Amino acid sequence: MDDSSRNGLHGFSLALASRKAEEAAWRRYEAVRWLDSFVGPLGLPNQPSEVEFISCLRNGLILCNAINKIQPGAVPKVVDNPCPLQSLTWDCQPLPAYQYFENVRNFLVAAKELNLPTFEASDLERDTFEAKVVDCVLALKCFHESKQMSNENGFHKHVKSPLPLRSSNRMHPRPLSTVSLDSCRRLDMSATCEKWPPVGSEELEELIVKSLVDSLVQEKENFDGNLLASLRNRDKDAVRLFQSIVSVCSNESLQENFSEDLKALLSKTKGEFRDLQLQLQKDLKDLENQVQELSNAALGYHNVVKENRSLYNIVQDLKGNIRVYCRVRPSFNCLSNNVIEFIGEDGLLMILDPLKSKKDGRKVFRFNRVFGPAAKQDDVFKDIQPLIRSVMDGYNVCIFAYGQTGSGKTHTMNGPSGGPDKDFGINYLALNDLFKIQNIRSCTSDTGLSLPDATRHSVKSTDDVLNLMKLGELNRVVTFTAMNNRSSRSHSILTVYVHGKDNAGSTIRSCLHLVDLAGSERVDKSEVTGDRLKEAQYINKSLSCLGDVIMALAHKNSHIPYRNSKLTLLLQDSLGGHAKTIMFAHVSPEEDSFCETLSTLKFAQSVSTVELGAARLNKESSEVIQLKAQVENLKKALVNNTQQALTNKSKEPRSPTQVVDRTPLRPRRLSIENCSTAKTEVPSKQEMGKGSKTPSLCSRRSSLEGPTCIKKDGLRMKVLEDGSKNQALTFQKCGLIQNSETISRVSHSISNGAVKMEMNYPKTPRSPLGGYRKQVINVEANQTLSLQLPKTPEPPKRVRNDIQNQMQSNAMFSSDAQTPSIMSTTSGKGSRIRRSMRTIGKLINGAEKRQVLSKSSL
């Protein structure tokens, strides 16, 4: 407490004390005045002191006379004073002490019988207890007045002892005559006052409340009657009520008890407070422990959820399922209801049909994970990062974004509209990550080779790729539709090829397809016309082909219609091969997109059931590479020898008597090998057009790479059908180095179910189907094998001559140029070569099988 408040309190105490003294004096004067008028002159001054007052009453004679006057016979025997009553004065001769005592005791008994407040006889010996005596006299006075009143009104039965109006003059001092009997009646507390000594704080409180209630009931007031307002307005009754409360409180004995009670209460409260504090501390500790336990449990729960998800993913990996993630973009229409009801941590998505009730309209889907509108690009990327990294370990990975137009596919793959400058999408983040890994794993760099007549873009950093992506973006048609003001009108596929060699000499070859599909759209909604309409139809058609492929895979059909569109043909390796595939299903949350959202989610659900088989590691051990190289050399030697033999044979006349024993070449066996080197076969258009069967590896490559491949300067080069060199697509070596990994990039956009891969065209033409663009940025080199091949040992000269002679003679009888079988029968060397090729083939197959087995056993 500061000084000012301490001084204030002190001042208040002084004021209160003087007020009390003033009040006590007023009450004393009133008692004396009444006794004076009722019993006879007391001979006291108008304003007697306490001592004078007490001395006057000490013999009990005045008191006994007064009570007998009110209630005749109340004190049957009064020890009288030799002085006559009229001449009774305070200075009259004192009687013996025992007589005083007798009178006072009899008076107190009589007063008690009348339910008046009393005092101790000894109080008259002590001036300090004057207040109690005054109270008793004033109570007697009130009793007399009320008795008079009831006699007048005929009420005899229930005459109550009136409350001594102790504070009647306190606020507005006034003559005794002005204190009405009504006031006495209304503030009658005599019955309760009897119980005052001793009184505890609770009893005091009860007294006050009771008095208040009685008073309010009698006055027909209620607490809502704005007592405080009445007090403020100094309403008469309210002031009286307040005075009665104050008078109860100002009773000294009460105050003493009250202060003692207060002290006891204070110490009790302090004790309770201490207990409470201790309890609180204990509770806080308990709470802390509980919170700790809860947070541990929450952490545990999160860990379990995480572990569950990763286990679920592992199971799916083992089964080879396509991982399906769903992403919900933020709503752009605040007036539209949101159909997304709930997004669970564990990949649960609940949507609500806006036309149905909550009970019937709910549909639940489960995916590997669902990203809500608040998910950041980084959050999305973090989840797929491990998969992208596995590209560097030799796995093929394909990530494709699917969904309704405007649902956020391009946002996920590229980033926000306007290019990948900020908030980069998966394309950038994935490439950045791959380059980071490359930098960590490599100490060397490669400048690559350039090749005339071919466009070559070597990439060494993410920025390089970004620039190329921008180039690709330029070739991608983007237009305004009613559904999306930057709607992509073509699919976009960014492919990263990774070649690497580990320290053991094994090579890995893998690729990462990053696919941003054009959005499915309802043309009535997107309101497109003309070319845009055609594009929309082609987009929907190729997406529907994708749907057919997925359905066929999900139902494990024997025939999978990959060839029905270029899109599915391109994704064949990812959808049908042993790749790791992720699909991002995108949905818009607005209610007017509900039908599209539902169909996207259903499609995504069926994609998640597709089992591709465990992903296969595309790694070749050094042993396999060497064997393959030997096959190459042997094959070359065989071809050379055959050609030589044919040349010699054509020079010699053919003998009609010679018997030709020809074993036809087995092109199937060689076709696999041919695929890794220059191709000389030109697949017929009919074969290309056949859509019913999954093509052989060679024909598949042909259909994708173009009709003709030739080899030039050790590099493979593909020539288009017209053979024009200017239209050649060149497979370049790009950063292929030993003991390091290099990333090259092929990016092509396709749409409308067709693809063009000629990057070296000065201007990318539109496809006849309209709107479909292609962009080949970089193509993998395939030169390693030819560069690393050991030289084929030259056959001894004598043997070679024998073979040549033999072949020359055989040529006399055959005009067929493809006659390796001739060599097998006529030349011991030729058959040895074929035998060793067969052995090597078995070895290769064995080694590959072993690889597959060891992978699947993992």
Ligand SMILES: Nc1ncnc2c1ncn2[C@@H]1O[C@H](COP(=O)(O)OP(=O)(O)OP(=O)(O)O)[C@@H](O)[C@H]1O
């Ligand atoms: N997660 C997201 N956060 C913020 N904005 C987003 C998000 N997803 C999409 N958008 C915004 O929504 C709009 C449409 O997205 P986007 O162009 O990526 O859709 P799309 O599915 O690729 O459409 P289309 O198939 O027509 O090309 C864009 O303005 C994009 O920036």
